[in-house]
Amino acid sequence: MSDLRVEKGATARLDHVEGDLMVSSNGRITAAKGGLVTVSGSAHFESNAEVDCDFQCDSLTVERGTLRSTGNLVVNREADVAHTLRVEGKFSAQRIEVGGRMYAGSVSCSGPVRVGGIVEVAETLEAGSVDVGGKVSVKGPVKTKDFDVGGKAEVGGGSISGRVNVKGVFASSGPLEFGELQVYGKCTLPAGCKGQKVSAYGKLSVGGAFTCEEIKVEGFTEVRGDCSAGNIVANGWLRVHGSLAFSGTLETSGQGEVRDDVRGADLRVGGRFRARKVILTNKAEVAGEFLETQQGLKAKSVTVGSGTTCRGPIVAERVELGSSLVSFANWGTSWAGQSIRIRAIGRMTNVEDVYGGEVVLEKNSRCKRIFANRVQVAEGCTAEQVSYTDEFRGAPKGRTFFTRQPEKVDSLPPFPL
Amino acid sequence: MKSKRTKVDLYATILEVIRRYPEGGRVTRISYGVGVPVDRLKVMLEALSANGLVRKIAAEDEEGEEGGVYYYAVTARGLEFLETYWKMKGFLAAFGA
Structure with a gap:
């Protein structure tokens, strides 16, 4: 030696x-x-x-x-x-530890990369894990398991198989595949990203089509393309410029806008929600201000909370209008649930045409036309037309208001959806 | 123009850097990570330590005596502060602040 x-x-x-x-x-x-x-x-x-x-x-x-x-x-x-x-x-190593700043053309590290301050990489970053206190900027793709950044992170796409935890701002300029993405501030992704779970407290903005198993955003969600997910919770704004498909539940308690169709299993709306068409395999629970569709809402069962307005036809095996907000009790613990509860007090439930097997109008509900096998109307309700095939049960005369008296028909007209 | 970091932003950055040293970080290393000179950082570390957000650990020399060298580690309260700080920043970002 x-x-x-x-x-x-x-x-x-x-x-x-x-x-x-x-x-x-x-x-x-x-x-x-x-x-x-x-x-x-x-x-x-x-x-x-x-x-x-x-x-x-x-x-x-x-x-x-x-x-x-x-x-x-x-x-x-x-x-x-x-x-x-x-x-x-x-720059390649088995393990990298830098107290302050690291600048490199490209980085390849089989173990962890731990940097106290700033990391800037001109091309690619491959590492077992990345743990940075301040900022990370990688122009090219990233390949790592876990990615933890205290401040801001910008990557050129790639694959992060484990957990991405960015406290401030996260932006990817290329398609990114990720396991779990947790961003406290603003998260910007391009079209073609795929992941297991994304949660953001601030804003999630996706530049095009997006596929993710679970989306949870407390603030503002915008997808500039089609969005496909398992479950979605959007507590603030939700705006989808294409269609929205989900296999589980969509829960939105702020303002939701979907330009094209919404397809999924369960829908729970608080606040406002707009879409061209909503097709569900299970149930829709609508509370808050309004749900508006151009072509209609179809589900196995639809429950519209008291004080809520629905524009566009409703088609379901069972439709319940003016339901007490008790059915949304499990929302009650959240601030959004409380807000919906307060806003709905003292307002009439108001819907347009309803097509279904069984339609129940609770107190003080208003709708245009009802086409159903069985219809039940409580006092204080108004309707322009009621056509039924099997049974009609209504409150005593004088307590319900119909433009045309309810009529029994042999068959119902074809449903719109 | 880049806005100047507020005192709270600096405290959060310090905690984020220290958090990356579970075994405790030396003041020089932390200062490189935060981008603040050691003398200024020491004052802020004292404030964080006084508020229970950071734990100051005296390093022992080979004979088991304190040699005036300290390591800093984040406490549970410090982590709680960070969580709240980033959540609040997220909420404000949603409002465009």
């Missing part, structure tokens, strides 16, 4: 160092031949230093200042830099 020391401010032309290399402050390493310097042991830099070639060592430590490398940097085991590391080429 022959350790080598480069004195303060000196330039060393090296080829291979058998043993450890120690470099004093402002030392400079260049290659004697072939453009590569290899160190069999550890490379220790006391302060600011420059490596003007490709460099390979077993482990790397930089005590203070900035280590600048103009070529590629390969560390077989751990790289520990107290302050700043600048690598113009590729």
Whole structure:
């Protein structure tokens, strides 16, 4: 073993160092031949230093200042830099720990990358995990398992198989595949992203088509294309510029707007919701201000809370209008549920045409036309027309108001959806 | 123009950097991460420590005596502060603030 020391401010032309290399402050390493310097042991830099070639060592430590490398940097085991590391080429190591800032052309690390401050990568970043206190900017794609950033993160797409936890702002400029994406602030994704779960407290903005198993946004959600999900909870604004498909439940308690069709299993609306058409395989519970469809709402059962307005035809096996908000009791614990409850007090339930097997109008409900097998009308209700095939049960005369008296018919007209 | 970090933003950044050292971080390392000089950072660390958001751990030398070197780690209250801070920032972002 022959350790080598480069004195303060000196330039060393090296080829291979058998043993450890120690470099004093402002030392400079260049290659004697072939453009590569290899160190069999550890490379220790006391302060600011420059490596003007490709460099390979077993482990790397930089005590203070900035280590600048103009070529590629390969560390077989751990790289520990107290302050700043600048690598113009590729940087690879088994484990990376940087106290301050890391700038690199590209990074490949089989283990964790832990940086206190800022990471800027011009091309790609591959790592076992990424844990950064401040900001991360990766122009190219990222490939890692877990990604934890204290402030802001910008990536060029890629794949993050585990958990993405970004406290401030997260933006991806390329298609990203992710496991669980949790952003406290604003999350911006391009078209074609896929993931298991996304949750944002602030804003989720997707530039095109989006597929995700679970979407939970407390603030503002905007998808500029078709959106496909398992379950969606949008407590603030939900705006989808294409169609919306979900296999589970869509729960929205703020303002929802879907330009095309909505297809799914269960829908729970509080506040306002607009769509061209809503087709559900199970039930719709509508409370709050209104649900508006151009072509209609179809479900197995539809319950419209008291004080809610529905525009567009409703088609269901069972339709219940003016239902007490008790049926939405499980919403009651949330602020949105409370808000819906307060806003609905003292208002009439108001719907347009209803087509169904069984239609129940609770107190003070108003609708245009009813076409159903069985109809039940409570006092204080108004309707323009009621056509039924099997049974009509109404409150005593004088307490219900019909433009045309209810009539029994042999068959109902074709349902619109 | 980039807006200046408020004192609360700085406290959150400090806690985020310290959080990355579960075994405790040295003041110099934390200062590199936060981008604040050590003398200014020490004052803020004292304030965080006084409010129970950061735990100050005295490092022992080989003979088991305190050598005046301290490590800093985030407490449960510090993590709670961070959670609340980021959630609040998220809510404000939703309002366009």
